[in-house]
Amino acid sequence: MDAGLAAVLGALAGxxxxxxxxxxxxxxxxxSALITVRSEHRRDRREPRQNAYKEFISIAxxxxxxxxAWAVDVNLTPEIDDTREEAWSQTERTLKQVATDAVLAGPTPVAKAAIELTQSxxxxxxxxxTYRQCVAEGQGRLVREMRRQLFVSATEFDAxxxxxxLIAQSALDDDGSL
Known part of the structure; x- marks a missing residue:
């Protein structure tokens, strides 16, 4: 190989x-820039998420x-009156309203858990x-069945x-490294 070809090949390799x-x-x-952007995005989303989750949990x-009282023992029959029933209904309506913020704040596992809690x-x-109506109509067998259903519903809501x-806490702790 001559010196000229070696120089050209050396320059090409360089x-x-x-x-x-x-x-x-x-x-x-x-x-590196993408990592920084993702980190900033997560930081910017954390506080609004935390506020949405906190309000939703407070209403829940x-x-x-x-x-x-309905989740303690299936044999207990706590008193129900119009005021208590209205408080339940109003709280359930409020829960549905704030659920929207929790669902939109995401991520998907939190949204699914919020929807499940609202449905519960x-x-x-x-x-x-239904229980109150059965009691008012004196339907003994249905009263017992609805009391059992109330126990199940109350314990499912609690769960x-x-x-x-737990899912919301995990979402807030997620730093994106996994």
């Missing part, structure tokens, strides 16, 4: 190496407090109203609330 190094550096910088706790609250109120809180 150019290819320089281009390769430039591409690798550019790719690394791009990835109010519902839990109103229904706690609705079922609880439906069972309460759904606990599940939502």
């Amino acid at each position: 150019s290819v190496a320089t281009i390769g190094a430039a591409l690798a550096t550019g790719w690394a910088q791009r990835e 706790h109010r519902m839990r407090n109103l229904t706690a 609250a609705t079922q609880l109120v439906i069972n309460l109203k 759904a609330l606990s599940g939502f809180m």
Whole structure:
């Protein structure tokens, strides 16, 4: 090989190496920028999510407090009056309203848990109203069945609330590294 060809090949090899190094550096910088952007996005989303989750959990706790007596023992029959029934209904409506913020705040597992909790609250109120109607109509067998349904609904609501809180906490703790 003569000196001229060796010089051209050396220059070509140097150019290819320089281009390769430039591409690798550019790719690394791009990835670093993406990581920074993702991190900032997660940080910006955390506070609104936390506020939405906190409000939703607060209303759900109010519902839990109103229904706690029904989840203690299937044989207990706590007193129900119009005021208590209206409090249940109003709390369930409020829960549905704030659920929208929790669902939109995401991510998907939190949204699913919020929907499940809201549906559980609705079922609880439906069972309460049916129970009251059965009591008013003196339908003994149906009263016992609806009391059992109320117990099941109240315990399912309690479990759904606990599940939502754990999933929400996990979503807030997610730093995107997994």
